[in-house]
Amino acid sequence: MAKLTRRQMLKATATMTIGGVLAACGSTPAAPAADQTSATGSTASSANPATAAPAAATTSAATEVATTAPPAAAITVAPAASTGKLVKITLVESWFGLPQYAESIxxxxxxxxxxxxxEGLNIELESLVLDDHAxxxxxxYSSGAxxxxxxxxxxxxxxxxxxxxxxxxxxxxxxxxxxxxKAEITDKIYQANLMEGHLYGIPVVFYYGASSGVILRDDLRQKYKAPEPTSEGGWPTLQPxxxxxxxxxxxxxxxxNIPNYTITDIVGGHSWNVGVKGMIIPDATKELTLVDYESWPAFVDRARLLRSWWEKGLINxxxxxxSGTSQTVEPDYIFPGKAASCIENEPDYKFIDFTKAMKSSNPDASLMGYDMKGIYSTKTRSFGGLKAGNFMVFNASAPKEQQVAGIQFFNWLVSSQDNMxxxxxxxEGVNYKKEANLRxxxxxxxxxxxxxxxxxxxxxxxxxFQRQPVDLPKAAADALTFFSTESNWDFxxxxxxxxxxxxLEVDIAKLNGVYDEAMHGLVTGxxxxxxxxxxxxxxxxxxxxxxxxQKVQAELNDYLAKHP
Known part of the structure; x- marks a missing residue:
């Protein structure tokens, strides 16, 4: 991809609207569903420490754009935002987890x-929404935007x-x-998310671990008298x-079914993905040896099940x-009634917000979510974790006063529950109504x-710190409690x-360049x-x-020798 100048990039990608929202590169896409996975509840000053990262849908890109951003220099500038000068900061938004409409944001x-x-912090926040985020x-970054x-x-x-x-x-x-x-992050989470000794983003955390499974049309399940799938039985119990x-x-x-996140990607138990595609450690409590992903029996079993569903006409x-790289199956296919189920993280909680969104177009429809990873099974246990799945990262090429103001913004956010x-x-009164007990x-x-x-x-x-619905079903509340209870997880x-x-950058780039093509037949059936x-x-x-x-295994072996 050719590099763009800063002027070309901004001209092509951004137009201002009221309230500091930028819509980039064409018309705003359909909004992903409200994708909630939220809090147990407390104030900023008295909350229990955060514990771990949310599960995240996997996406990949065959080729990344190289950048020429310089290494960050030491921060020596004064905090202009608190000394009278207005500082504008721009956040590039996620393509999921919030509405993609300028009039909403x-x-x-x-x-x-x-x-x-x-309140004395002279910062103006802008929001940048990209219509082709990947x-x-x-x-x-490469254009110096x-x-x-x-x-x-x-x-x-x-x-x-x-x-x-x-x-x-x-x-x-x-x-x-x-x-x-830093106090809100907690030292435990802060230390766990250092990369090569540095903090490269604000870690976004809540759970030790989470469920993964299916969101389905519960009104149709009841109408056609199909049994509920179960966490203990896993994916085969969804087939009826x-x-x-x-x-x-x-x-x-x-x-x-979508190829970038399907049932073959739902990994539970004590398996360990060390961060490179195409290889995995099947059980990190036993032998710490990498194996080819497609030779792992648990993966092969799920691939065979997916193929059988394809043969029976149970999937596309x-x-x-x-409409997007991930997190758009619900608005694209479930809400319009084109499909009756799909994969989702924390489905046994997220069905609440998804149902609200679906009822906007189909008042008689209802959704339900089920874990298929087996985390509620008494037969197996899964790894939890302290590393975050998602971050807020900062542009190394941004002016230092913006970087400072960005941290000041997040510091201000966590200073009160009203801000959060x-x-x-x-x-309040426009988007929601505040209720007692963080509801x-x-x-x-x-x-x-x-x-x-x-x-x-x-x-x-x-x-x-995120409020929960006042009518939160007990099953969803129980799921949140399970996710955030340390004793339910191994580490x-x-x-x-x-x-x-x-x-390993060159080697990884070569592998990533063919990975989607290589795995397509397995992840689609x-x-x-x-x-x-x-x-x-x-x-x-x-x-x-x-x-x-071999190189990754050698690095792991060296690490294990230094950290017995």
Whole structure:
């Protein structure tokens, strides 16, 4: 991809609207569903420490755009935002977890800016929404675009940008300008999320671990008298529901399957993905040896099940057209009634907000979510973790005063529950109604599909501060309690291991360049499983997978020798 000048990039990608919202590169896409996974509840001054990261849907890009961002220099500038000078900061938003509409976001960013300035922090917040996030987000860095910070994640672009020195280390900024922010993160989480000794983003945490499974049309399940799937039984227990949909509603896709996140990606137990595609440690409590992903029996079993669903017409025969890279199956296929189920993280909690959004177009519909990973099974246990799945990262090329102001903004956010309510929930009386005990109720007549609601995992703020619905079902409340209870999880003693992404950058890029093509037949069920396994192995090995695996194993062995 050709590099753009800063002027070209800004001209092509951003137009201002009221309230500090920027819409980039064309028309605003359909909004992803309100994607909630929220808090147990307490105030900023008395909350229990955060514990771990939310599960995250996996996306990948075959090629990353190289940047020329310089390494970050030591922070020596004065905090202009608190000395009278107005500082504008721009946040590149996530493509999921909040509405993608300027009219939804603008009033809230305006209210936040006004509240900060009234309280003596002279900062103006702008929000940048990209309509082709996977392509345009890296270009912001390579073009030298004027933005301050962004939602990112190790499973997205963060590791590549970090290796390219496009992200600023935050530990000095946080120490100097974010004392309340650091206290909110907690030292335990702060230390767990250092990368090569540096903090490359504000970790967004809440759970020790979480469920993964299915969101389905519960009204249809009850109508056709299909049994409920179970966590203990896993994915095979979903099949009777899929068969009921096919038999009774042949025009509806029983299961909307997408290749970048499907049942083969649901990994529970004590398996360990060390951060490189195409390889895994099947059980980190036993032998710490990497194996080829497609040779792992647990993966193969799920791939065979997916293939059988394809053969029976229980999933889409070809790839679905999507409005985004991930997190858009519900608004694209479930809400319009085109499909009757799909994969989701924390489904046994998220069905609440998804149901609200769906009822905007189908008042008689209802959704339900079920864990399929087996975390509630008494037969197995899974790893929890302290590392965050999502971060707020800072642009190394942004002016230092913007970097300082960005940290000051997050420090201000966590200084009061009112600030966090405004950021997470929107304007009281317009977007929600505040209730006692960190609960909320909806404002009658507000369109749930377009209403402002920023989910904690794309916010830079722990989920323990996000309000819960006043009518939260007991099952959902129980799920949150389970996720955040330490005794329900085991912990990998080697979680702090990180590959040397800079030293392995070329090898990883080669592997990533063929990975989606190599795995396509397995993650879609569109090819016989054994044929798809052979294809995957050849393409990945021809791209240097075995040599890379040896290098990663050697790095892991060195780490284990130093950290017995």
């Amino acid at each position: 603008a009033p809230v960013t305006k209210a936040i800016s006004e509240k900060m300035q009234k 392509t345009k987000y890296p270009v912001l 004027d933005f301050t910070m962004a939602f990112d994640a190790p499973w997205y672009k963060m590791d590549t940008l970090r290796a390219q020195r496009a992200l600023v280390p935050l530990e000095d900024l946080v120490a100097q300008y974010g004392p309340k922010l 529901y899929l068969e009921a949909i096919k038999a009774n509603q042949p025009q509806t896709i029983p299961w909307a 025969k070809t790839d679905l057209n999507m 309510d405004l950021w997470l929930m929107g304007i 909320f109720s909806e404002v009658p007549g507000v369109d749930a599909a377009r209403n402002y609601r920023r989910q904690w995992y794309v916010s830079g703020v722990s989920g323990r 990998n003693p080697h979680e702090q291991f990180q590959i040397d992404s800079k030293a 569109q090819e016989p499983t054994d044929t798809a396994i052979s294809k995957a192995k050849k393409l990945l090995d021809d791209a240097g997978r075995q040599q890379l695996k």
